[in-house]
Amino acid sequence: MVTSSKINVQLIVQQCFEQGMKHVVCSPGSRNAPLVIAFDEHPEIQCSIIHDERSAAFFALGMAQQLDQPIGIVCTSGSAALNYYPAIAEAFYQCVPLVVLTADRPTEWINQGDGQTIVQSNVFGKHVRYSANFSEHAQTTTEQWYIQREISTAFAEGMTYWKGPIHFNIAFNEPLYKTEEFTKHPSKKITLIQSRFQFSNQQQQAAINALGLPKKMVICGQLHEDPALLEQLKIFANDSSVVVLVENTSNLVDPKFLHCIDRTLNSIEEVLEADYAPDLLITIGGAVVSKKIKAFIRKHQPKEHWKIGFEFPYMDTYQALTHSFQAEPYHFFHSLNELNYNKNTSNYGSKWKQLDYLIQDKMPAFFEKCTFADISTFDVVLDYLPENCHLHLANSSVVRYAQLFDPIKSITYWSNRGTSGIDGSSSTAVGAAHANPEKLHVLITGDVSFFYDSNAFWNQYLTQNLRIILINNAGGGIFKIIAGPDTSKQSNDYFVAQHHHTAEGICQAFNMHYFSVDSLEALADKMSDFYTYSSDNRPKLLEIFTPSELNPEALEAFFHQLKIN
Numbered sequence: 001m002v003t004s005s006k007i008n009v010q011l012i013v014q015q016c017f018e019q020g021m022k023h024v025v026c027s028p029g030s031r032n033a034p035l036v037i038a039f040d041e042h043p044e045i046q047c048s049i050i051h052d053e054r055s056a057a058f059f060a061l062g063m064a065q066q067l068d069q070p071i072g073i074v075c076t077s078g079s080a081a082l083n084y085y086p087a088i089a090e091a092f093y094q095c096v097p098l099v100v101l102t103a104d105r106p107t108e109w110i111n112q113g114d115g116q117t118i119v120q121s122n123v124f125g126k127h128v129r130y131s132a133n134f135s136e137h138a139q140t141t142t143e144q145w146y147i148q149r150e151i152s153t154a155f156a157e158g159m160t161y162w163k164g165p166i167h168f169n170i171a172f173n174e175p176l177y178k179t180e181e182f183t184k185h186p187s188k189k190i191t192l193i194q195s196r197f198q199f200s201n202q203q204q205q206a207a208i209n210a211l212g213l214p215k216k217m218v219i220c221g222q223l224h225e226d227p228a229l230l231e232q233l234k235i236f237a238n239d240s241s242v243v244v245l246v247e248n249t250s251n252l253v254d255p256k257f258l259h260c261i262d263r264t265l266n267s268i269e270e271v272l273e274a275d276y277a278p279d280l281l282i283t284i285g286g287a288v289v290s291k292k293i294k295a296f297i298r299k300h301q302p303k304e305h306w307k308i309g310f311e312f313p314y315m316d317t318y319q320a321l322t323h324s325f326q327a328e329p330y331h332f333f334h335s336l337n338e339l340n341y342n343k344n345t346s347n348y349g350s351k352w353k354q355l356d357y358l359i360q361d362k363m364p365a366f367f368e369k370c371t372f373a374d375i376s377t378f379d380v381v382l383d384y385l386p387e388n389c390h391l392h393l394a395n396s397s398v399v400r401y402a403q404l405f406d407p408i409k410s411i412t413y414w415s416n417r418g419t420s421g422i423d424g425s426s427s428t429a430v431g432a433a434h435a436n437p438e439k440l441h442v443l444i445t446g447d448v449s450f451f452y453d454s455n456a457f458w459n460q461y462l463t464q465n466l467r468i469i470l471i472n473n474a475g476g477g478i479f480k481i482i483a484g485p486d487t488s489k490q491s492n493d494y495f496v497a498q499h500h501h502t503a504e505g506i507c508q509a510f511n512m513h514y515f516s517v518d519s520l521e522a523l524a525d526k527m528s529d530f531y532t533y534s535s536d537n538r539p540k541l542l543e544i545f546t547p548s549e550l551n552p553e554a555l556e557a558f559f560h561q562l563k564i565n
Contacts, residue, residue, distance in 0.1 A: 003041050004034040005178040008138040011147045011185055012101070012168065013038040017045060018187050019155040021070045021099055023435075025060040027053045029076020031116065032103035033176040036074060041182075048434070052455040053080045057087030058416075058424030059459070061096055062431025065414060066390075068224070070097040070159055077103050078116030081123055081169075086423045091165045092127045093418030094222070094286060095311050097158055098165040100128070106171050107135070120169050129158035131167040148188040156192040161310040161326075197327030199335055208339055210280050210304055214346035216242045217278035217302075219293065220250040221285030222417050223329075229284075230254065232333035241344040243278075243352040247289055248407045249393070249415050258356050259406050261290040267355055267564040274300060276352065281305040281320065284329040287417035289403050294318065308332045359562050360406070366561045372520050373554035374401060374473060374546050380520055381469055381544075384527040385411060386440055390432065394425035394445035398471065402444070404558070422449040426456035426468070433466040433539075440465050440531075447472040451501060457510035466539035467530065468512075470503055473548040503543050513540040 003010055013035070024039045025048045026032070040047050050056035053075050064071040075081055081102040091098045105117040121133050132150040137143050151168070158166035199207060218233065230252050237244045237256040244257045258264060268276050277300030288294065297318040305320040307313070313324040325332055370376040378401045385391060385408060393399040393415040407413065416428055425445055433441035443466070450470050475498040507514035515530055517523045523544060530542050 001041055001043060001182045002179045003182040004038040005180045006034045006136060006138075006172070007144070008134055008136055008147060008170065009034045009038045010182070011138060011144060012134070012151065012170065013042060013045075014185055015148055015151040015187060016070075016072060016099060017042065018189065019070070019152070020159070021072050022046065023048070023060075023063060023067070023069065024072035024074055025050055025056050025063070025431075026074045027051060027056045027076070027080060029080060029103065030176060031077040031105065031172055032074050032101075034172055035101055035103060035170070037177065037179060039072070039074065041179075048459075048461060050459050052458060053083035054086060054424065055427040055453065055455045055458070057084040057098070057100075058090070058427035058453075058456070059431035059434070059461075060098055061087050061091055061094075061416075061424070062428035062433075063435035064091070064096045064098060065224075065428070066432045066435040070099050070155070072099040072101055074101045075103065076116065077105050077120065078118055080116075081120055082118075085124065085127075086419070086421060088124050088165050088167075089127045090416050090418040090421065090424065092129075094416065095163045096165070096418075097163045099158075100124070100165055100167040102167070102169050104133075104169050104171040106173055122167075123169070124165070124167050127165070128167045129162065129164040130154035131169070134168060134170045136171065136173055144185065145188070148186075149190075152188050152190040156190050160192045161194060163311075197325065197331040197335060199339070204339065207336065208341040210306075211336075211339065211341045212344055213279035213303065214241050214344045215277070215279045215348040216282070216344075217280070218242065218244045218282045218284070219288060219297075220244065220246040220252055221283065221288045222247075222249040222415070223251055223285040225251045225412055226330060229330040229333065232330055232337060233257070235337045236333055237349065239343050240350055241346040241348045243349040245293065246407075247403055248405075248413045249287075249289065249399070249417060250285060251413055253407050253409045256353075258352050260356070260359075260404055262292045262400075263359055263404050263562060264352065264356050265290075265292045265296060266559050267359055267562065278302045278348075279304070281318065282308065283317070284308045284332075286311075287420065288317070289399055289417065355564060358564050362562050366558060370554060370557070371550060372547065374471060374551045375404070375554045375558050376520060377471060377523065377544055377546055378402065378405060380523050380527075381444065382408070384524075384531070385442060386531055387411075389440040389442050390414060390436065392425065392429040392432065392441060392443040394443065394449040395420050395422050396446055396449065398444050398446050398449070422446075422452055424453055424456075425449050426453040429468075430456050430459070430461065430466065433463065434461040437463065437465055440467065442467045442469065444469045444471070446470075447499070447501070447503075448475065448497065450503060451506075454506050457506065457512065462510065462512065462539050464533050464537045464539060468539065468541040470541060470543045471546060472502065472543055473546045473551055474498055474500065475548065498548075503541055507541050511538055513538055514543070515540065516543045516545065518545040
């Protein structure tokens with residue numbers, strides 16, 4: 001096979017492949033030509049082409065989420081690299097392995113008025129797990145060793161225990177397009193080894209003492225599906241003094257757990273809050289959507305807070321951190337369950353679940369009478385989701401509404417909750433659907449998120465396993481349901497940013513099937529056609545026009561009716 005004639009590129013591509021990178025998302029350019037040629041010619045690396053670099057990086061993020069593999073993104077020099085930044089920040093906080101390869105101009109031309117030339121060295125700062133800069137010097141054994149060592153170190157840092165994006169910035173001189181026959185170079189791999197977690201004698205006794213406390217709470221943030229962890233949490237939750245709080249994005253479903261945090265906290269009277277506050281708090285996973293639980297724990301501080309995981313070991317979300325265990329959650333709870341301790345006989349966990357059951361009983365009566373609004377739209381949309389699909393939740397009001405409904409066990413939940421931005425939700429879902437074509441992928445998004453990321457559909461990878469449900473309430477609906485914006489005279493223009501746009505033209509431009517409804521009856525009638533596979537292998541979009549002025553009232557009524565007196 002042929003490859004780029006540049007030795008540094010040959011080393012980089014070979015080393016990345018041997019570290020497990022099998023997919024690359026390329027954006028067109030000239031300065032990155034050596035990388036594009038070498039990756040495309042490699043027989044075991046699959047390349048995709050996405051023009052918009054911001055969309056390309058989120059597309060790769062969706063692929064990495066699905067495949068649990070490092071995915072490369074390759075761009076030209078200049079501002080192209082800066083367009084990667086939102087997705088890189090998201091990958092950093094979501095701990096997703098992206099390999100960022102940015103082509104650069106030679107160092108001597110930086111800040112000299114040359115085209116497409118900016119300061120790219122370490123441009124992503126502290127939002128990558130490792131960053132390295134390479135020149136074209138790769139002739140000597142030492143120069144080649146340096147490139148291989150830096151790449152191997154980067155992969156060990158970003159792909160092992162604390163995962164996240166890594167960045168290689170490579171300066172190229174012209175000519176850029178010359179090729180030669182591939183010659184295999186010696187490779188180098190550094191393996192980062194950490195032993196399985198085990199309590200020391202001192203830690204074991206301290207853990208036994210803490211487990212004797214009468215009120216123990218586990219809060220699970222965003223997680224990938226993990227059946228082994230689920231089983232260990234179920235064992236731990238058998239203790240009546242334990243409550244396990246999860247969100248849809250935790251992908252942990254069991255009758256023992258409490259799945260809708262905000263819905264339950266809404267029904268706890270202020271005078272009784274201390275009874276529901278934990279003595280011991282254990283947290284696992286990534287971001288937690290619920291603002292209410294963060295405020296609740298910060299107000300009622302536990303005696304101890306144990307954070308479990310390799311990522312961000314000093315993150316103190318609840319202002320109560322006492323211990324940070326760098327361990328896989330499964331291994332930690334397995335060790336915890338093996339401890340011989342006297343279980344406290346309090347009914348703390350049962351008290352939380354009893355409240356949850358009472359609230360669940362009130363749900364059907366509310367939706368029987370609820371008028372057409374965002375909250376009732378979610379009730380219908382979630383009820384019609386096909387079994388075993390992957391559900392992608394855009395940010396802002398969408399992911400918050402979803403947390404008010406119990407998760408569906410067969411469904412896998414995804415959301416970009418690393419930075420919680422609206423900028424790449426669609427692109428991420430498109431990349432996920434491309435990487436996992438055997439599954440149906442459903443994206444629920446708001447209108448602002450959808451229009452902001454409309455370039456997500458400007459590619460050749462849209463297929464019929466993608467469904468988009470667009471809830472169009474004519475602006476940023478989140479600003480109508482959170483406290484504050486409605487008190488400002490700038491609310492409608494600057495925060496809600498009201499508009500009258502529809503997605504029909506975008507669907508026409510990118511060859512997607514378009515449906516629209518403006519009532520609950522029409523929505524229910526359309527569901528069958530919407531999920532039926534079409535013969536032309538194209539995705540479908542359903543736009544639901546909801547009455548923006550009624551949405552805050554309906555949500556307030558929801559919380560009011562479900563409150564337990």
